[in-house]
Amino acid sequence: YLAGGSCQNTLRVLQWLIPVPEIAVFFGCVGKDKYADILENKARQDGVDVRYQVTDKEATGTCAVLISDKHRSLCANLAAANCFTDGHIRDPVNVQIINNAKFFYVSGFFLTVNESVAKEVAVAAQELEAPFAMNLSAPFICGYFRNRLLNLMPHITLLFGNEQEALTLATEEKFGTENM
Incomplete structure (x- = not known):
């Protein structure tokens, strides 16, 4: 389990490389749910300053990753991410x-x-x-x-x-x- 989408995870890695708290700021949209809480907690633990837009129209997006040999397939439900x-x-x-x-x-x-x-x-x-x-x-x-x-x-x-x-x-x- 990895908390974050493409951009948020990129910024989490940046924070690991440059260990200055909140040097990276992430903007995105989440729902009012436990997945938003998980995303925020993981990002903040890694030092990322998250500035979420919160919507009640959709749940926080999720993504399943399927890996076979060297190939990867993403099955994304963008949900709230589409509401930015x-x-x-x-x-x-x-x-x-x-x-x-x-x-x-x-x-x-x-x-x-x-x-x-x-x-x-x-x-x-x-x-x-x-x-x-x-x-x-x-x-x-x-x-x-x-x-x-x-x-x-x-x-x-x-x-x-x-x-x-x-x-x-x-x-x-x-x-x-x-x-x-």
């Missing part, structure tokens, strides 16, 4: 956190949830002259959500992904190469 609104990052406390940030990271998975928030964060990073990193997250992001990803490209300082994600993006963009 623009208003949450515009809360004055959250605006201050964003304005004080030195580095920004958005998971490609977030493009399925709220493209306008991803863009707003990317623009804020650019205005602050702070690096903006994005993870491609999964091949389907590079396919089905390609236009959303491309809209962010001018703001991305560091883009990373695995070989299959890079190949999908190269194919979708007709780069004419399969040599990754």
Whole structure:
């Protein structure tokens, strides 16, 4: 059992590497339930400052991971994660956190949830002259959500992904190469 999604777990690892309490701040949306409590407790134990938007419309998201040999399959129920609104990052406390940030990271998975928030964060990073990193997250992001990803490209300082994600993006963009 691992408490956290892609981005929250990335920030938990960052906190392990840079052991300065609350150097990483996570924004996300959760339900009012025991899973939200578990996520928050685990993140805080690892030093991550979590700034959840809480909704009563959906339960906290969950994900089953199936592993066979070298292959992994995720079966996600995003639930409350899909309820993240623009208003949450515009809360004055959250605006201050964003304005004080030195580095920004958005998971490609977030493009399925709220493209306008991803863009707003990317623009804020650019205005602050702070690096903006994005993870491609999964091949389907590079396919089905390609236009959303491309809209962010001018703001991305560091883009990373695995070989299959890079190949999908190269194919979708007709780069004419399969040599990754």
